[in-house]
């Protein structure tokens with residue numbers, strides 16, 4: 322097989338996930354460049370007659386899906402979904418993920434958890450032995466963020482956390498605001514030896530709305546790279 326560049330690999334993973342979709346399904350649509358490939362390919366299938374109803378995980382994805390005339394719903398109208406397909410910033414062999422690089426982790430986690438199955442699509446560079454090279458996004462309420470930042474650092478004692486507020490891209494250096502009106506801390510914990518323990522500790526901080534550790538949520542990861550497609554977990 323000829324070498325794949327990362328974007329081709331993302332599209333290949335997305336195309337593989339599309340095989341899991343059939344008419345009548347209610348789908349969660351992820352956020353990010355890999356998920357955007359899936360939405361684009363899904364749009365082609367919808368134009369050819371595929372009948373699906375989709376819940377987007379971000380305004381960005383909603384706009385893309387709307388432009389492609391993909392039928393959309395909200396989680397309030399459609400609270401149970403068959404399948405969510407989304408990207409990830411990192412995954413390990415136990416299907417644990419870091420998500421939120423695109424800023425949509427809260428809706429992504431709500432939508433994925435409301436789905437019978439979550440299937441992750443990535444290029445193979447996202448595989449890690451130990452989570453934590455990618456800074457963990459933590460969505461926080463705007464009230465008392467310095468206090469919250471200190472509590473996160475204490476909660477992650479031993480991880481050597483330094484959390485930085487994510488800024489909008491561009492020159493204004495204003496904090497990035499999520500679709501839900503919150504800030505994000507990008508937390509450098511180093512190697513996350515105990516993801517379950519860290520997840521529990523973060524949830525115990527009152528100002529933390531949600532964090533980007535997805536544990537026990539993904540059923541499978543479709544990872545595409547130079548050697549083709551690898552599937553971690555089960556697709557059925």
Ligand SMILES: O=C(CO)[C@H](O)[C@H](O)COP(=O)(O)O
Nearest residue numbers: 353354355408421422423425
């Ligand atoms: O979690 C996410 C958005 O919040 C994305 O799925 C994650 O950042 C991966 O993005 P990409 O597919 O662009 O590499």
